[in-house]
Amino acid sequence: MKIPREYQNLSAFLKQNKALIILGPRQSGKTTLLNDFLSGSNLRYKLDSGDDIRVQEILGSQDFARILAYASGYQLIAVDEAQRIKNVGLGLKILVDQIPGIFVIATGSSSFELSGQIGEPLTGRKTTLTLYPIAQMELAHLHNRFELKSRFEESMIFGSYPEVVAAADKNEKIRLLNELVGSYLLRDVLQLERVKSSKLLLDLLRLLAFQIGNEVSWSELANRLGIDTKTVARYLDLFEKGFVKLKEKHPEILVGLRQLGLMMGIEMVNEYCGPAMSLTCYKNGILSVYANNDKRISQLLPPLIITRKDAEEILERLDAALGDAKVMLGLAAG
Numbered sequence: 001m002k003i004p005r006e007y008q009n010l011s012a013f014l015k016q017n018k019a020l021i022i023l024g025p026r027q028s029g030k031t032t033l034l035n036d037f038l039s040g041s042n043l044r045y046k047l048d049s050g051d052d053i054r055v056q057e058i059l060g061s062q063d064f065a066r067i068l069a070y071a072s073g074y075q076l077i078a079v080d081e082a083q084r085i086k087n088v089g090l091g092l093k094i095l096v097d098q099i100p101g102i103f104v105i106a107t108g109s110s111s112f113e114l115s116g117q118i119g120e121p122l123t124g125r126k127t128t129l130t131l132y133p134i135a136q137m138e139l140a141h142l143h144n145r146f147e148l149k150s151r152f153e154e155s156m157i158f159g160s161y162p163e164v165v166a167a168a169d170k171n172e173k174i175r176l177l178n179e180l181v182g183s184y185l186l187r188d189v190l191q192l193e194r195v196k197s198s199k200l201l202l203d204l205l206r207l208l209a210f211q212i213g214n215e216v217s218w219s220e221l222a223n224r225l226g227i228d229t230k231t232v233a234r235y236l237d238l239f240e241k242g243f244v245k246l247k248e249k250h251p252e253i254l255v256g257l258r259q260l261g262l263m264m265g266i267e268m269v270n271e272y273c274g275p276a277m278s279l280t281c282y283k284n285g286i287l288s289v290y291a292n293n294d295k296r297i298s299q300l301l302p303p304l305i306i307t308r309k310d311a312e313e314i315l316e317r318l319d320a321a322l323g324d325a326k327v328m329l330g331l332a333a334g
C-alpha cells in the first residue's frame with residue numbers, strides 16, 4: 001500500500017537554480033518520495049547516492065571542472081543520502097550557481113542540517129522540506145474521519161513510520177519496529193553514547209516512554225532500573241565538579257549548567273552556540289542536541305551506568321568541543 005504524502009508533488013517546490021533539500025529522520029520516506037517524483041518526471045535527470053564513493057569524491061571536490069562535467073547534459077541532479085558527502089553544500093552551490101536552469105534535489109537525514117554543511121554555502125539558494133513519518137492528515141487521503149478515529153489507538157501504539165503504517169498486520173508491524181529499534185536506535189545511539197548495556201538503555205527508554213508529560217525523578221528511575229541512586233548522584237556530582245573547571249576555562253562561551261530531568265543542559269552566551277556545539281561535539285565524539293526552544297542550550301544525555309573514567313573522558317571531549325565552538329563563532333580570547 002502506498003500512502004500519498006503531503007509533499008507528493010515535489011515539482012511545486014522545485015525551482016531552477018535553487019537546491020531543494022529534503023531532510024528527515026531515517027526511514028521517513030525520503031528516498032521513496034524522491035524516486036516517485038523522478039519516475040514521473042519528464043526532465044533528463046541523474047540520480048546518485050552519497051553512499052557512492054565516486055559521487056562523494058566528485059561532489060566533495062570543490063573542483064568546478066569535475067563537478068560541471070559530472071552534471072553535463074542533465075536538467076536535474078538528484079543526490080540521495082547527501083549527508084554522506086563531505087562539503088556537499090559547496091558542491092551543490094557550484095551546481096546551482098554555474099549551470100543556468102539546473103534543478104537540484106538533495107535528501108539527507110537530519111544530521112545533515114546539524115552538521116552545518118549545507119546551511120552556509122546554500123544561504124538563499126535552497127528550499128528545505130522536512131519529511132516526518134506519516135501524519136494523520138496524510139492518512140486522511142486513504143481513510144475517512146470515522147476510520148481514522150477507530151485506528152487512532154493503533155497509531156498511538158505503533159507510531160507512523162511509513163513502512164509500519166503500510167504493514168498488513170500487527171505481527172508485521174511489531175517485527176518492523178523491532179528491526180528499527182535494533183538497527184537504528186541501538187546502532188546509532190549506543191555507538192555515539194558508548195552505552196555498555198543495551199538492555200539498560202531499552203529499559204530506560206521504556207520507562208521514559210511511560211513518563212511522557214511527567215516530571216522525571218532520578219531516584220525513581222534509578223530505583224526501577226535497579227541501579228543505585230548513589231551511582232546516579234555520584235555521576236551528577238562528577239559532571240558538576242568538572243563543569244566548574246570548564247567554566248573557568250571557557251568564560252567567553254559558557255554561562256551555566258542546567259539539569260533538565262535526565263538531560264544536562266549547557267547554557268551558553270548566544271543562540272549560535274547550541275548549533276555550533278552540536279557540530280563540534282559530534283566531531284569530538286559526543287552526541288549533543290541543542291534545545292529547540294532555546295538555541296543557547298546544548299543538551300547531553302550521558303549513560304546512567306557511567307564510570308568515573310567515562311565521565312572524565314566526556315568532560316575532556318566537552319572541553320575540546322567548547323574550544324572548537326569558540327573558534328568557530330569567533331569567541332576565542334586573544
Ligand SMILES: Nc1ncnc2c1ncn2[C@@H]1O[C@H](COP(=O)(O)OP(=O)(O)O)[C@@H](O)[C@H]1O
Pocket residue numbers: 001002003004005024025026027028029030031032033161162163166
Ligand atoms: N508513502 C509511502 N507509503 C508506503 N510505504 C512507504 C512510503 N514511503 C516510504 N515507505 C516505506 O518505508 C520504508 C522507508 O522508506 P525510505 O524512502 O527508504 O525512507 P528514507 O529514505 O527516509 O530512509 C521503505 O520500506 C518504503 O517502502
Ligand SMILES: [Mg+2]
Pocket residue numbers: 027030031032080081
Ligand atoms: Mg533513504
